[in-house]
């Protein structure tokens with residue numbers, strides 16, 4: 480038995496039909512590529528990495544250097560993590576100018592004694608590991624020196640204004656995938672550019688193990704939505720823990736999203752249990768997903 484489930488982010492606000500179609504087709508293309516890898520190579524790890532790399536290359540998703548949102552000063556800072564059912568995990572936080580954060584996360588998992596690398600350290604590790612770099616000019620980000628300069632003097636007002644502005648933010652297109660191969664190996668991965676206009680250095684949920692990404696022998700899960708809420712709830716760990724305690728996977732996803740709704744923040748979650756059953760739930764307006772179980 481093998482299975483795969485993929486998401487392309489959960490939006491709370493209005494999305495034009497054309498954008499919805501583009502995201503659906505992006506998820507479909509990445510899903511098909513992942514499925515081929517799962518069938519031919521029988522590797523959940525390769526399937527999840529390739530699905531996410533494909534979505535990181537797609538400008539319609541908030542992941543990778545092409546589609547990620549700019550932060551407040553015009554930079555792109557990305558987070559990604561991958562975890563497998565042996566509870567091995569790797570992640571990068573606030574990495575810049577690297578084409579595929581998910582592949583660097585995998586390399587951290589496979590080669591480093593550490594779980595997470597952030598900022599400059601993540602970039603140095605990516606560079607010495609030979610990952611493709613993209614210069615700031617090649618990405619769409621342009622650091623806005625005026626925004627940096629005005630931060631210290633108007634800091635208090637700025638924080639109030641910033642907090643209000645973030646409440647208006649309703650579009651999320653973090654990407655994620657979970658796969659199980661015939662050896663019963665479960666892998667979950669997530670990649671994001673965070674939220675638009677975020678304060679530089681802000682860390683979301685995607686690379687936080689148990690928040691945006693989690694896997695054990697009972698199941699794997701990937702989340703999307705507002706990172707601050709997802710971290711507090713521990714969304715993906717909660718889903719997998721509920722499955723371990725006997726809750727059916729779809730019910731676990733729905734219950735955890737209900738918790739997020741009661742706390743008042745947008746969240747979407749996908750998951751697979753060890754029998755290859757998928758759970759998908761979100762409280763947003765639109766979340767492109769696809770899943771399959773192969774006997």
Ligand code: GLY
Nearest residue numbers: 673683704705706
């Ligand atoms: N879920 C993406 C983020 O909050 O960074």
